[in-house]
Every structure is written in structure tokens, then in C-alpha cells.
Amino acid sequence: MKAYVLEATWDPRPDYRPSPGEIETRRALIGSSVWRHLHGAFKEIDTPQPGPDDVVIKVRRVGFCGSDMHFFETDADGYITYPGLTRFPSVLGHELAGDVVAAGSRVVNVRVGEPVTIEDMVRCGHCYPCRINQPNHCENLDEIGFSLNGGFAEYVRVPARNCWSIASIRPRVANDGRLYDCGALVEPFTVVYNALVHAAGGFQPGAFTVVHGAGPIGLASVAMLRACGAARVIVFEVSEERRALALRMGADSVHDPRRVGADAVVMTETEGLGADLQIEAAGAFEHTLPAMERSVSLMGTILVIGRDAAHVTIYPEPLQVKRATLVLAKGNAGHGTYPHVLRLMASGRIDPLPMITAKYPFAELEAALAASRARGHGKILVDVS
Ligand SMILES: [Zn+2]
Ligand SMILES: [Zn+2]
Structure with missing residues (x-):
């Protein structure tokens, strides 16, 4: 079958000592090193071919993610900038939807x-974080599209427990193509x-909420805050195109943080109280943290x-004075997260489709990659069907 395969040279930096496990499995925990x-x-x-607990999926749609971009961005010494779990050679792509075409005996x-989307984080189930129900912190994590073959291929094998049916969204969308679009989002x-x-x-x-950054995670945050009952969603984003997308996803106001003082805007738009919840989705801590400190509400x-x-x-x-909470989060595994997000989409509470700004055929994947590097897009999808 045809697949888009990434290859790289295993060459640990002089100051990085890979563990015996990393060397044995060629699975780097800090890929950028x-x-x-x-x-x-x-x-x-x-x-x-599926093992007893696996399925094979005929891939239909794959989304590009910021993490995918970091594989291609290299530093002066030629090292990838993605700091997480990686193993090469492997097939790129972890945001995908398709149809199950083969299933193992168990x-x-x-x-x-069945049309499905996949949970990309494959936990071991045996380590301490897994056993205390913290699968996002699994010590033996594998990730589809990072350390296991991903979706930029005609077929992908995944553990069946990582598959979630998207059939419930079918009545909400015009055709199967749109169903797969939703699945990849x-x-x-x-x-x-x-x-x-x-x-x-x-x-x-009824909370006042703020989202800093309107890339795909920020845009998804806007829709999620609306669905969860925010009274106001204020967005800061430097790209004009992305500000327009944020409005389409349900933002109440959008601003260019280079032209306004974000904290002053938040205070004005929250009756002088500050925001009850602010989401950092920009990956620009130097700029966003001070603004958030100055405009957080009591509690x-x-x-x-x-x-x-x-x-x-x-x-x-x-x-301290505001008795505020700083929460740092990563991952998407476990806790019933996938079925609950699918219910929000199936019920129409969340419509992810306005996020899509371009779709490319599989053969033009590299053009899609180039487009993704230019900021300003929402989600770019590749049609693999
Ligand atoms: Zn992603
Ligand atoms: Zn584990």
C-alpha cells in the first residue's frame, strides 16, 4: 500500500543519554534530542493485518496538527524540534477517520x-500512571502517528480499544465525506x-472566558466553552484569518493582541471583574502569562x-491575591473523553466543520504540509479515500 513514511537518523545529542529502553526500542522520549x-x-x-485485539482501518481523512509541523522544523544541527515521543521510520498522521475493514478475533x-475515529495515545495499562487511571501519563506510551504507524496511508492498524464509532454524527451531516471530516476533527x-x-x-x-491563540486548539476551545455554557468568549489572535474563524466558531469578540493590551480588554469586557477562565492555546507564554495574571478574576x-x-x-x-488556580494540561486519553466529545458533535452542540480551511488529495500531501506551515489556517485535511 501507499504510505507517507518519515525517516530520520538516530543520533543522540552529546548531552543526551538515551535509556537502555529507548535504545532497545528506538523509541525516543525526547525526539528533539x-x-x-x-x-x-x-x-x-x-x-x-490485525492482531487478535486490533482493527485495520481504511483511512478516509487525516488532519494536520501543530505536532506534525514540528517534525519538519529543524534546528541549526538538523535535529527535529518536536520534543515528544517518536520512533522512525513511521507513517505520519494521528488525527484520522475511516472505516473498519478487518477486525481481530477478540x-x-x-x-x-463501521466508520470510526481513533484515540491516538496507546497506553500500556500496566504502569503506575495507568493503574491509577492517569493514561495521559503512561510511562510506556505509544502514539499513533508518532511512534506507531499513522494515518497518511491507505490503511492503518490500531488497537480496537482506541477506536470510537462516529456513526452517531451521520444524521447531522450532508454526506459520508462530511462525516469523515468531523471524525478527523x-x-x-x-x-x-x-x-x-x-x-x-x-x-x-455563565462564566467570562478568554482564549489566547486561535489555531485549531484555540478554535476548538471557543466551541467547547460555548457548549459548556460560557457567558462570554473573548479571543486574542494575531492572524486576521484566524480571528474570523474564531467568530465563526462562536467567539463573542476577537482582538489582535499586538494592537491592544489583552488584560485591559479583558477587564473592560468582564465588567471589571476579570475572566473566570483563561485558556492559553497560543504556545506564547512570554506574552500570554503576564496578561492572564493581570486579568484573572477572583477564584x-x-x-x-x-x-x-x-x-x-x-x-x-x-x-495569590485573587486565590487563582493555574492548571497545566496535556493529552486526551481516557476519562470517557472521546465518547463525550462525539455526543457533543452528534447532538449538534458542537459543529467542528467551520474549522476546516483547506482539503488536499493524498497525492498532494506535501503541498498541504507547506500550506500548514503558513499560519492563518484553521484545520487542513487530507482526503485519503
Ligand atoms: Zn494533533
Ligand atoms: Zn502505562
Whole structure:
């Protein structure tokens, strides 16, 4: 079958000592310290067969993610900038939807022919974090599209327990193509749901809320805050195109943070009280944290989802005075997150489709990659069907 395969050279930096486990499995925990000279190309590889607990999916749609971009961005020494779990060669792509075409002998939760999306984080189930129900922190984590073959291929094999049917969304959309579009967009919403509901403990409906950054995670945050009952959603984003997308996803006001003082805008738009909940989805801590400190409400929450490989200074005083909470979140596994996000989409409470700004055929994947690097897009999808 045809697949887009990433290859890279295993060459740990002089100051990085990979563990014996990393060396044995060629699975780097900090990819940016190990892999250099990454190269992606279309290849013919074997079509996967399911093990007893696996399914094979005929891929229909795959979304591009910020993490995917970080594989291709390299530093002066040629190392990838993605700091997380990685193993090469592997097939790129972790935000995907398709149809189950083969199922192993022990599979019970999905049937052949069922349209599904996938949970990309594959936990071991045995380590300490897994055993205390913290699958996002599994010590032996594998990730589809990062350390296991992903979706930029005609077929992908995944554990059946990582599959969720998207058939419930079918009555909401015009055709199967739109159904797969929705399926490929589930993953960023699960990242937001995990952070907002499980890590931050939700918020009181009627809250004043803010989203910093309107890339895919910020746009999903806007829709999720609306669905969860926010009274106001204020968005800060430098790209004009993304500000327009934020309005389409349900933002009440959008602002360019280079032209306004974000904290002053928040105070004005929250009756001088500050925001009950602010989401960092920009990955620009140096700019967003000070603004959030200055405009958090009494008992407010600052929720950091964006990733930024930077040391930053936090000024605790205003947070102490406001008895505020700083929550840092990652991941999307477990806790019933996937089925709940799917219910929000099936009920029409959340419509992810306005996020899509471009769709490319599989053969033009590299053009889609180039487009993704230019900021300003919402979600770019690749049609693999
Ligand atoms: Zn992603
Ligand atoms: Zn584990």
C-alpha cells in the first residue's frame, strides 16, 4: 500500500543519554534530542493485518496538527524540534477517520464496516500512571502517528480499544465525506475537553472566558466553552484569518493582541471583574502569562494547553491575591473523553466543520504540509479515500 513514511537518523545529542529502553526500542522520549535529518516520502509498504485485539482501518481523512509541523522544523544541527515521543521510520498522521475493514478475533467494540475515529495515545495499562487511571501519563506510551504507524496511508492498524464509532454524527451531516471530516476533527476537541473538564474541573456556566491563540486548539476551545455554557468568549489572535474563524466558531469578540493590551480588554469586557477562565492555546507564554495574571478574576483559573519550550517567569502575587488556580494540561486519553466529545458533535452542540480551511488529495500531501506551515489556517485535511 501507499504510505507517507518519515525517516530520520538516530543520533543522540552529546548531552543526551538515551535509556537502555529507548535504545532497545528506538523509541525516543525526547525526539528533539535524538533524531536529525528527517525526511518524508511516499513509499510502498506492507498492508497491515490485525492482531487478535486490533482493527485495520481504511483511512478516509487525516488532519494536520501543530505536532506534525514540528517534525519538519529543524534546528541549526538538523535535529527535529518536536520534543515528544517518536520512533522512525513511521507513517505520519494521528488525527484520522475511516472505516473498519478487518477486525481481530477478540474485537468486540467495533464491527467491520463501521466508520470510526481513533484515540491516538496507546497506553500500556500496566504502569503506575495507568493503574491509577492517569493514561495521559503512561510511562510506556505509544502514539499513533508518532511512534506507531499513522494515518497518511491507505490503511492503518490500531488497537480496537482506541477506536470510537462516529456513526452517531451521520444524521447531522450532508454526506459520508462530511462525516469523515468531523471524525478527523475529533482529536483536537478531545485535547480541549481533557484539559477543561478533567484537568481544570470545568467552570460555572455563565462564566467570562478568554482564549489566547486561535489555531485549531484555540478554535476548538471557543466551541467547547460555548457548549459548556460560557457567558462570554473573548479571543486574542494575531492572524486576521484566524480571528474570523474564531467568530465563526462562536467567539463573542476577537482582538489582535499586538494592537491592544489583552488584560485591559479583558477587564473592560468582564465588567471589571476579570475572566473566570483563561485558556492559553497560543504556545506564547512570554506574552500570554503576564496578561492572564493581570486579568484573572477572583477564584479564576488559568489553563495552559499550548506548548512552548521556554522558561518563563511567573509573578505569583496577583494570583495569590485573587486565590487563582493555574492548571497545566496535556493529552486526551481516557476519562470517557472521546465518547463525550462525539455526543457533543452528534447532538449538534458542537459543529467542528467551520474549522476546516483547506482539503488536499493524498497525492498532494506535501503541498498541504507547506500550506500548514503558513499560519492563518484553521484545520487542513487530507482526503485519503
Ligand atoms: Zn494533533
Ligand atoms: Zn502505562
